[in-house]
Amino acid sequence: MASYKLLLLPGDGIGPEVMREVEKLIAWFRAQGIAGFETETDLVGGAAYDAHKVAISDEAMRRAQEADAVLFGAVGGPKWADVPYEHRPEAGLLRLRKELGLFANLRPAICYPALADASSLKREVVEGLDIVIVRELTGGVYFGEPKEIVTLENGQRRAVDTQLYTTGEIERIARVAFELAKKRRNKVSSAEKHNVMKSGVLWKQVVTQVHQAEYPEVELEHVLADNCGMQLVRWPKQYDVIVCDNLFGDILSDVAAMLTGSLGMLPSASLGAEDAKTGQRKALYEPVHGSAPDIAGRGLANPIAMIGSFGMALRYSFGLTDAADLLERAITEALASGLRTKDIAAPGTNAVGTSEMGDAVIRELERLSR
Ligand code: NAD
Secondary structure, three states, X not given: OOEEEEEEEEEOOOHHHHHHHHHHHHHHHHHOOOOEEEEEEOOOOHHHHHHXXXXXXXXXXXXXXXXXXXXXXXXXXXXXXXXXXXXXXHHHHHHHHHHOOOOEEEEEEEOOHHHHHHOOOOHHHHOOOEEEEEEEOOOHHHOEEEEEEEEOOOOOEEEEEEOOOOHHHHHHHHHHHHHHHHOOOOEEEEEEOOOOOHHHHHHHHHHHHHHHHHOOOOEEEEEXXXXXXXXXXXXXXXXXXXXXXXXXXXXXXXXXXXHOOOHHHOEEEEEEEEOOOOOOEEEEEEEOOOOOOOOOOOOOOOOHHHHHHHHHHHHHOOOOHHHHHHXXXXXXXXXXXXXXXXXXXXXXXXXXXXXXXXHHHHHHHHHHOO
């Protein structure tokens, strides 16, 4: 049985509550002989600040570097509102992204049939939806220099952010999108604004070159990012994989997220460059939601986003496609059986807690693998 090294960073608020459900799954997969996982657990975010006065310790970073994948819960909360800026809980996540070189953020938007009515769009628009947004995560306007607010001679102030991309940055994110599409429905939609931005012109050229040279068998279309936003709420099922820069990806992935109902349902993966020797990528898997201080400590959180993030680790870090498919089916069945946590329950209906939902997924895993 293959064995993988996982670092668990539960974090703050509901992070530890939803991570507990993944620990049950890890034990289940191990007991079934499907895969072995060696796990280590460490602190991140406010919890790390309380213990070490930093948002992530050097020791936890060393463990992250050595792990085959990192599972991250959530960080932050009102308790740490006044800690020094460089030690705020989010700094732990930013350090992980930077030092592991996680340049590709994958956010699937999957609409489970049982939840199609929870979307703000009509059932026929979202039912069966299964798309992935691939967002460039370490470049673009969030990081480009100059980035400043200056006071001009006439007393006015001027703010500058710089949108900046190099060929290499675009090539590597395009490859992630094409590789992903090959394992799915074989279509990539590249979103930019070449009509008004030079970075959009280069983006379109480079994605086209990578396509022609390396992935001619994959269907490629170019779409203006604003139109892509419109199409996502009009008829999202036309897409398979959407690839875009950091800023457009931030916005489009939030639009896509809401097609599926609740924040508590959304997993994500962040991947780094392929190691030349092993072919393995550094990777971090985390739910899209935050630490939800309003419900933390009450056993109410929906664990499916965290469980789905573990499912993405099975698929993308360990190549355990059958196990990942099985887990997806178990989530679908648990929902189809009518179980709902509070965030996805219809008003007036009974909701189950975090551990009951996690247990239901395991029950379905057992039933499906009999
Ligand atoms: P949030 O995602 O924590 O919560 C938004 C709303 O969604 C809340 O009402 C919450 O109860 C609900 N919610 C979120 N996840 C849920 C789940 N699994 N099950 C049921 N309901 C769920 O966002 P926020 O309230 O804006 O931020 C709270 C804290 O989390 C802040 O400190 C923020 O900085 C931090 N945050 C962290 C991350 C991260 O760790 N990656 C991401 C976003 C926000």
